[in-house]
Amino acid sequence: MDEDRLEYWVKANRFLYGMVRAMVGTMVEIGRGYRPMDELSKIMAAKDRSQAGMAAPAKGLCLMSIEY
Numbered sequence: 643m644d645e646d647r648l649e650y651w652v653k654a655n656r657f658l659y660g661m662v663r664a665m666v667g668t669m670v671e672i673g674r675g676y677r678p679m680d681e682l683s684k685i686m687a688a689k690d691r692s693q694a695g696m697a698a699p700a701k702g703l704c705l706m707s708i709e710y
Contacts, residue, residue, distance in 0.1 A: 664691060668685060
């Protein structure tokens with residue numbers, strides 16, 4: 643892993659529009675100390691997008707593969 647880069651791997655059986663960007667943005671907020679780490683599990687359990695952080699910009703996000 644490069645020190646100037648974060649790698650965030652997501653595997654799921656389906657994705658919603660903007661879901662990965664919201665997840666990455668929330669994780670960045672946690673990493674920067676704007677949110678406590680334990681808040682992530684609460685956000686995921688709530689299934690409420692309004693509780694998540696700002697969406698990460700699309701620039702820099704890369705789709706690696708699709709499996710069927």
